[in-house]
Amino acid sequence: MQKSDVVFELTDGELRAFSFSVSSFRQKLIHSSTAVKFDRIPIPTGLIEQGAVRDEESLKRILSDYRSQHPGKLAKAYLAVSMQQGFIGAYTLPWLSKRDRESAISLLVDEEISIPKSELYYDYFIFSEEKPKRLKIVLGATRRSILEQYAFIFDQAGFPLNEIDFAYSALGQAFGFEADQDVLYLQGESKGVKMISFRGGVPKSLRLLSSFSADDAYSETDLHEERKNEIGRFLLYHQTQQPDYNLQRIVWSGGSDVSRLAQELYSTNSNLLLEQAAIKDLPDSWQKVLEQNRGVAEVALGYGLGVISQRPGLNLWHQPFAKGKLMKAYLRLGLAATILLITGTLIWLSLSQLALPLQDELSQLSREGTDILEQNQQQAALLSAWKKASVNREKIGERLAEVQALTGSELEIKQITFKNGSLSIQGSANDSKNVQAFIKALRILGWADPSLSSYKMTVESTVDFIINAKQVQMSTQLQSLEAE
Missing domain, CATH: 3.30.420.40 (ATPase, nucleotide binding domain)
Structure with a gap:
């Protein structure tokens, strides 16, 4: 519709x-x-x-x-x-x-x-x-x-x-109506005749002319003359109040009484334009x-x-109407924002419900991944320890062989013991100078703090000794090797 x-x-x-x-x-x-x-x-x-x-x-x-x-x-x-x-x-x-x-x-x-x-x-x-x-x-x-x-x-x-x-x-x-043109408009109604003065399209004043009542003794002719006189006084008033007032046009709308009134006004001034109202x-x-x-x-x-x-x-009414439209626009925006918020919340809740099984599965996978990572780290640590032990064993054997190679006619190594980074050497030498030379040789080979822990002269004029040393320099070398 x-x-x-x-x-x-x-x-x-x-x-x-x-x-x-x-x-x-x-x-x-x-x-x-x-x-x-x-x-x-x-x-x-x-x-x-x-x-x-x-x-x-x-x-x-x-x-x-x-x-x-x-x-x-x-x-x-x-x-x-x-x-x-x-x-x-x-x-x-x-x-x-x-x-x-x-x-x-x-x-x-x-x-x-x-x-x-x-x-x-x-x-x-x-x-x-x-x-x-x-x-x-x-x-x-x-x-x-x-x-x-x-x-x-x-x-x-x-x-x-x-x-x-x-x-x-x-x-x-x-x-x-033409701009600045003075126009008199007569409109016939049931209660009488309305008279409106226009300048251009702007109404300047309005008056309701005399009409019959139950108590009036006027004849129709008397009423007509009275209306003409009222219009005359009305026009005279405007001419007095507005020096530039110049009636140029009479427009009428209504029955025969209004038409007759307009015709008689026109007859008093032939310079006026007379016409029936038309839109x-x-x-x-x-x-x-x-x-x-x-x-x-x-x-x-x-x-x-x-x-x-x-x-x-x-x-x-444009001022309050504009305010009302603005208020309605704000209300619509607020309602739309509320609907969007509610819709977003409902979507989030539904997605959260759908995501719960996925979250549980993700949590389980995360735990399994953590276990696997820990196992890998343990395996890597064991492998590193194994490599370290293998390297240490090979290097210690080589260094002990170097110590064993120091034996000779002047000095005899009877026993070499290595435990927890400490070296213990038992041997005998022809004299004390050979023992001192042996200690010096140990330092050159990289053993730390070689010192006598036992020293004894025998009846054959030989020296039995026990020398202890540490593996500090060897440990440092092993760490350097592991870093490589």
Whole structure:
């Protein structure tokens, strides 16, 4: 089902709703919006007074009933409100860069609008820009409490508002009045005739002309003359207050009484342009709605046309709406982050469960690997010890043979004992000099600390001796050999 946008116009006597479908192809919008509907919902007297809601519950109930009758999908909702509680004006400023415009317009708001800042919502749009000379803007403002009241009621009824604009600001943009042209617009309604003064597309003032009541003794002719006089006083007031005021055009919409009034005003000044209200570029289905509801549908259709054509206009609700969008974006990001966190945690837990058998197997393999490593280290140590023992045995044998070779006619070695790195030699010599020479020879062969532990002279004038020495130098040589 295609979504629909809806434009509401809230007046003192009724609620007007114009719904239309929006094509996804923006460039074809004006020619493809055929599903349209215009409704007029009566409002009890006193519910709306001068643009302010006096009975929130009643208005909410009316809107809720309307929403229940139209349960389709809603794309966006727009609201056109009275200017009675607001301000609108056109200003010409020196050309400013985009970076400096906001601060300059904020100063303009402080200067021109008497509403306290804490109670103020405002917006502006640029309708003419002559770089680097001038910048022409339309500035609109109203009370925050009024807009928040509207937004709350419509939201509770199922119509969250995207934009809020002044009714006749949207209409002035739709009529496409020429810039700086003074226009008088007459709109016939059930309660009388509305008179709006425009300068270009900007409404300057609004007044409701006299109408019949049950107690009035006026004839239709008297009422007509009274309305003409009111318009005359209205125009005279503007000419007095604005020296440059120059009425050039009268536009009317409504029944025969409004047409007659416009014709008679035109007859007093043939320089004026007189025309029936027309909104350009309306699709045929929209034009049919306008023809059937002259005097009441212009605002809603004009606002809707501005929406689909993306024409610049005021959005008095843009500040809280932008904050709301930002808050929703933060909430969506937070929700997405939470979902990602939960999903990641669940995935981690499931992977952890799958990894438990692998972890047990890895732990077992690690223990087996450690055992194998220890066995290899033990085997390497045993092999090293074996090699060392083999080398020591071979080297000791060679060195003991060197010691044994020192025997001769002057000195006889009877016994050589080697144990735990200590050498003990028993022998006999012809005299003490031969013993000393033998000790010296041991030092030369690398034995450490050779010393006599026993020395005895025999009856044959020979010397029996026991010499002890250590293997220090031999051990050092073995270590060097192992390092090689």
